[in-house]
Amino acid sequence: MFVRIVKMGFHEEHINRFLSNFDAVKTSIRAFEGCQFLELYRDKTDPSIFFTYSYWKTEQDLETYRKSNLFKNVWADTKPLFNRPAEAWSVDKLESLE
Template identity: 70%
Template structure:
């Protein structure tokens, strides 16, 4: 399993646009083959900064999503809203406590 964390900083005047778009596409992303989990977080101190946190069955599944028409459509609407370059990490989960 692959964990993907993406940090995104938006123009503060465009966060509502981002949230509306995420609301419209979140289930499609979650239903994409290989996606096992999807969450969106908002920074408490800087409300224009968001993080997505997702689980993928494999790196190949994530890459298939990143080259899909769905991703290209989401990215085309999201990219113009940024006020800083997004950052992304693919990580392995070592421990999980509940």
């Protein structure tokens, strides 16, 4: 399993649209084959910055998602709302304490 972290910054006037779009697709993203976990975070000091954390069984599962119509539609709706380029990291989860 590995974690995908995506940092996105939005124009203030587009934040509600992003949140509405995310709400509409979050269940479909989470149900995509290989996706084991999905969360959305908002920065405490800059409310225009959001992060998604998703856990994937394999890198191929993420790549399959990124090539899917679901991702293409989500990205087409989301990208024009950005106030800066998105940043993304794929990281291996080494340890988790709950």
